[in-house]
């Protein structure tokens with residue numbers, strides 16, 4: 394149990410697909426005994442909801458209506474300190490990891506009504522407890538006052554290669570060229586969209602992990618946290 398005087402820690406991590414946000418955030422959360430909120434999972438849940446209802450992710454009106462009518466209620470809970478993502482009360486943590494859901498998430502995340510809905514949920518979660526939150530707009534929009542902001546990046550080839558190895562290690566059939574193409578397409582969609590595109594906040598620390606080991610990347614983040622919170 395944390396003492397009542399423990400500081401309310403807010404760490405914002407943004408970066409492109411496969412930049413290591415999730416694994417690094419998980420490791421930081423463990424070290425600091427705080428929760429890791431994966432906001433990408435929440436956009437994935439909306440993408441999954443659309444596909445299940447037979448709505449094309451590109452159909453802004455139908456996707457927005459779906460959110461407004463409460464047909465895609467997204468929430469998170471924690472089991473053994475790990476995030477469980479809920480869609481209308483159902484645990485969809487595994488279903489949202491399918492490759493096609495990533496692209497659907499990137500598409501529905503372009504729509505302002507989807508963003509407004511999820512940003513509100515994310516802020517409410519961060520208000521209640523200390524968190525490290527990862528996504529695309531955490532340092533710029535969701536938690537602009539977060540005392541620690543990290544912008545993680547790595548070259549497209551390094552990221553595609555990491556993703557390729559990750560899938561192979563899980564026994565999933567993977568093709569490097571397809572992964573790289575998908576990643577470049579999502580980079581393009583995420584950085585060029587009109588509403589809250591992926592960009593580095595002015596006060597964020599840029600961490601390029603192309604040539605860094607996981608351990609060194611983790612240490613670089615912990616050093617920033619330590620400088621601010623003395624942890």
Ligand code: DC
Pocket residue numbers: 410411432433434436437495498499502527528529530531579583
């Ligand atoms: O982190 P991820 O790859 O699971 O995220 C899936 C998509 O969701 C991503 O391509 C863009 C979108 N997203 C977003 O727009 N804003 C966030 N804070 C998190 C994700």
